Amino acid sequence: MTISIWLSLLLICLLGAMSPGPSLAVVAKHSLSGGRWHGIVCAWAHACGVGCYALFTLLGLAVVLHQSPLLFTSVSYAGAGYLAYLGFNALRSKGGVAAKLAQGQPSSLFEAARDGVMISLFNPKLALFFLALFSQFVAVGNEVSSKVIIVATPLLVDGFWYTLIACVLSYPRVLSVLRTKAQLIDRLSGIVLLGLALRVVWLA
Numbered sequence: 329m330t331i332s333i334w335l336s337l338l339l340i341c342l343l344g345a346m347s348p349g350p351s352l353a354v355v356a357k358h359s360l361s362g363g364r365w366h367g368i369v370c371a372w373a374h375a376c377g378v379g380c381y382a383l384f385t386l387l388g389l390a391v392v393l394h395q396s397p398l399l400f401t402s403v404s405y406a407g408a409g410y411l412a413y414l415g416f417n418a419l420r421s422k423g424g425v426a427a428k429l430a431q432g433q434p435s436s437l438f439e440a441a442r443d444g445v446m447i448s449l450f451n452p453k454l455a456l457f458f459l460a461l462f463s464q465f466v467a468v469g470n471e472v473s474s475k476v477i478i479v480a481t482p483l484l485v486d487g488f489w490y491t492l493i494a495c496v497l498s499y500p501r502v503l504s505v506l507r508t509k510a511q512l513i514d515r516l517s518g519i520v521l522l523g524l525a526l527r528v529v530w531l532a
Contacts, residue, residue, distance in 0.1 A: 329465075329474040334481070337465055341482040343520050344457065345489040347418065354447045355490045358440040359497040367494025369437050370444035375487030377448025382479045385458040410460040411525035418518030458482075 345351075351374055359367025392399055448454060465478055 329471075329477055333465065334477060337461075337478065337481050338485065340461060340520060341485040342489070343516060344461075344482075345486050351447055351490070352493065354443050355493055356497060358443065359494040362437075362440060364494055366437060366440040367497065368491050370440040371490030371494050372487050373441040373444030374448045374490060375483050377445045378454070378486045379479060379483035380449065381454055381458050382462070382482050385455065385462050386475060386478055389459070389462055405529065406460075408460070408525040408529045410456055411521050414457070414460075415518045415521030415525060418521060419515060420518075 355367055355370050355374065358370040462478065
């Protein structure tokens with residue numbers, strides 16, 4: 329895998345993690361109600377769930393590519409359509425992150441970990457996202473090292489991003505900044521997702 333391909337993967341994983349959604353709400357809830365360590369535990373439990381989705385998606389797409397290149401191409405086009413759909417929705421988003429940052433009741437570290445992994449494993453949109461995203465990377469990642477990078481990148485990006493969220497939420501001023509920048513993050517995500525969808529169609 330070349331550096332340029334990996335940077336593309338890194339960028340889309342970073343923007344995907346940064347985009348406000350239910351995962352942010354869960355990590356924020358445990359960070360605000362239980363403290364920094366509750367947020368960090370929740371963040372890395374969520375990242376483990378993301379890593380499982382990434383691994384299963386990569387292995388499944390690799391099998392499809394090996395057995396039926398035509399079916400893989402069809403999956404790639406479908407994935408491009410889903411990326412474009414996500415991109416348009418992100419561009420139209422009002423950035424309603426304020427409603428997603430409600431403070432919850434105190435919980436144990438176990439409950440923080442449970443909520444973190446469950447919000448990722450039981451999010452069907454995450455599965456579709458990886459299916460769409462990995463369809464363009466699996467064909468260029470035949471080596472074991474490339475597959476490890478493809479799986480490790482979203483896991484680590486997700487874990488470190490939400491760890492950062494858990495840490496900064498201990499400072500009240502950060503909440504107002506996060507609210508004001510939410511719409512900008514959505515706009516950037518939308519542009520990148522649309523560009524990625526066009527790239528998938530171009531290379532398929």
